[in-house]
Amino acid sequence: MNIDEGESFRDKVATIDESGKRNWVFAYKPSGKFYQARSWLSIFYLFVFFGLPFVQYKGEPFLMLNILERKFVIFGFVFWSQDFYLFGISMILFIVFIIVFSVAFGRLFCGWACPQTIFMEMVFRKLEYFIEGDAPKQIALKKAPWNADKIIKRTAKFAVFYFVSFLIGNTFLAYIIGKDALLKIITEPFSQHIGGFTSMLIFSSVFFFVYIYLREQVCTVVCPYGRLQGVLLDKHSVVVAYDYVRGEPREKLRKNTERTAGDCIDCLKCIHVCPTGIDIRNGTQLECTHCTACIDACDSIMEKINKPTGLIKYASEATIAENKPFIITARLKAYIVVLLILLTAFVSILATRSTIEMQVIKASGQLYVETPDGQISNMYNFMLINKSHNNYDSLELKFDGIGSVELVNGHKYLSLKKEGSIKSTLFVKIPANRISERKQTIKVNLYHKGQLIEVEKTNFLGPVFN
Numbered sequence: 001m002n003i004d005e006g007e008s009f010r011d012k013v014a015t016i017d018e019s020g021k022r023n024w025v026f027a028y029k030p031s032g033k034f035y036q037a038r039s040w041l042s043i044f045y046l047f048v049f050f051g052l053p054f055v056q057y058k059g060e061p062f063l064m065l066n067i068l069e070r071k072f073v074i075f076g077f078v079f080w081s082q083d084f085y086l087f088g089i090s091m092i093l094f095i096v097f098i099i100v101f102s103v104a105f106g107r108l109f110c111g112w113a114c115p116q117t118i119f120m121e122m123v124f125r126k127l128e129y130f131i132e133g134d135a136p137k138q139i140a141l142k143k144a145p146w147n148a149d150k151i152i153k154r155t156a157k158f159a160v161f162y163f164v165s166f167l168i169g170n171t172f173l174a175y176i177i178g179k180d181a182l183l184k185i186i187t188e189p190f191s192q193h194i195g196g197f198t199s200m201l202i203f204s205s206v207f208f209f210v211y212i213y214l215r216e217q218v219c220t221v222v223c224p225y226g227r228l229q230g231v232l233l234d235k236h237s238v239v240v241a242y243d244y245v246r247g248e249p250r251e252k253l254r255k256n257t258e259r260t261a262g263d264c265i266d267c268l269k270c271i272h273v274c275p276t277g278i279d280i281r282n283g284t285q286l287e288c289t290h291c292t293a294c295i296d297a298c299d300s301i302m303e304k305i306n307k308p309t310g311l312i313k314y315a316s317e318a319t320i321a322e323n324k325p326f327i328i329t330a331r332l333k334a335y336i337v338v339l340l341i342l343l344t345a346f347v348s349i350l351a352t353r354s355t356i357e358m359q360v361i362k363a364s365g366q367l368y369v370e371t372p373d374g375q376i377s378n379m380y381n382f383m384l385i386n387k388s389h390n391n392y393d394s395l396e397l398k399f400d401g402i403g404s405v406e407l408v409n410g411h412k413y414l415s416l417k418k419e420g421s422i423k424s425t426l427f428v429k430i431p432a433n434r435i436s437e438r439k440q441t442i443k444v445n446l447y448h449k450g451q452l453i454e455v456e457k458t459n460f461l462g463p464v465f466n
């Protein structure tokens with residue numbers, strides 16, 4: 001068959017049949033050097049995934065995304081809702097990084113690092129092989145009547161899948177609320193944590209549904225990243241690709257016949273191992289998650305028939321069609337420049353970010369007050385937020401100009417606990433004879449042990465004396 005013929009695969013998703021029903025994928029167990037490498041990487045990945053919420057750094061989780069309290073701890077740095085702009089920049093940075101990476105290497109991330117692929121292929125699929133056997137046995141089990149063997153295997157699979165989903169759900173919850181809150185839900189009476197228990201069950205059930213039923217549909221139908229490949233890839237992107245120059249025309253292997261066809265012997269092994277049910281020989285398709293199972297399968301066939309491996313390999317269309325090496329295209333260079341600019345901006349903002357946030361907002365309802373000692377006083381609502389792990393015990397407010405700043409309680413120094421906040425009222429007083437404008441911008445400075453750590457600008461209102 002010519003590679004240009006039979007394009008009907010483009011009209012449908014491989015996992016949905018003509019009548020719109022799901023074609024269940026029974027993927028054969030892969031084996032080979034790529035599968036082995038991915039297995040080792042997944043062990044490391046799982047270790048990190050399950051361990052990270054329990055790692056503490058300076059009394060904080062190393063990674064926590066507490067959406068409920070709007071508190072995020074990323075690699076030990078604490079971010080609050082006031083830092084949301086940083087979160088926005090980091091999201092843009094992440095998206096640009098994914099774009100750069102995809103333009104160069106397609107869905108490499110999906111195959112090697114995406115949690116969905118790791119859990120599906122390296123945890124649940126392996127458990128499935130262990131309980132039900134390889135693909136032919138799974139097909140036979142599906143067709144078999146509900147006898148004792150089928151009931152035992154299906155019950156075991158559901159129980160094990162739910163248990164692992166429960167572990168993932170709990171870990172996921174620990175990323176959101178922190179390990180201490182999770183332990184409280186587990187160890188304290190149910191009645192005190194009905195909401196926590198409900199979240200636990202919802203997360204576990206969602207993961208169970210994803211891995212018992214949704215499976216590859218997450219990558220082919222749900223995930224927007226896969227669908228972006230059509231606009232991100234070009235002929236220089238390195239993807240998992242079939243070398244049609246070498247493989248075509250494909251033809252079955254015949255004994256005692258001199259072979260004139262290409263190297264593909266049409267054994268279909270690459271399709272049988274594919275977890276998304278596609279035929280990579282049809283070219284790059286959005287369903288391909290770059291899991292490399294077809295590379296391993298084809299390499300094992302090439303070794304058996306004494307042909308060089310790499311009929312399916314990591315390569316760009318330009319490499320296969322024109323034998324061109326990998327190049328950094330102008331488009332890729334432009335993306336890299338944008339990425340570097342964003343990265344520089346992000347790092348400099350992060351490095352100069354104040355650990356204490358100060359807000360000084362003019363109190364409503366009162367313009368100004370003239371005091372008996374000839375000063376004009378303005379009242380402000382004042383807030384300090386400590387975003388760091390440190391306690392501050394001698395913070396001092398000073399006014400930048402002629403005048404003074406006073407806290408309503410008369411205290412000179414303030415104490416601020418780690419991650420704590422203070423709300424109060426303060427007055428700024430300026431001698432009436434020094435006021436020349438009805439509204440002027442003033443600066444309130446915050447010092448810690450004599451060192452300026454934060455400056456906040458605000459407005460000061462006063463009468464105009466002619």
Ligand code: SF4
Pocket residue numbers: 240270273274275276277278279280287288289290291292293294295
């Ligand atoms: S085509 Fe190959 S790399 Fe792509 S999903 Fe299928 S087996 Fe994995």
Ligand code: SF4
Pocket residue numbers: 242247263264265266267268269270271281297298301311312
């Ligand atoms: S595994 Fe290799 S030889 Fe077999 S059908 Fe696929 S590409 Fe052809």
